[in-house]
Amino acid sequence: MAWVCLRDRYDDGGFSGGTLERPALKDLIADIEDGLIDIVVVYKIDRLSRALMDFSKLVEIFDRHGVTFVSVTQSFNTTTSMGRLTLNIRALESARSCTM
Secondary structure (H helix, E strand, O other): OOOOOOOOOOOOOOOOOOOOOOHHHHHHHHHHHOOOOOEEEEOOHHHOOOOHHHHHHHHHHHHHOOOEEEEOOEOOOOOOHHHHHHHHHHHHHHHHHHHO
16 A cells, blocks of 8 residues: 555644644644544654653554554664664664753
């Protein structure tokens, strides 16, 4: 099955990735909870979240609703244990680079 791009984008330009309190992110989560989204595609993990705990919360939401997460510039497949491990390591690296 091919990906179908939505008409709307979830873009929080001007808001920090260090918080979940962003209008477009809240819209994305609501659409996920309503069953409208089955895959989230980002350029890099830190475009979604820069805080490890927040990222973990998002991954829990994705899992609960059967949503796959894809980072275009980083190879991830959240349906495998190795993909999850890699994803968590990248999230840690992203959080560490923000504190330096």
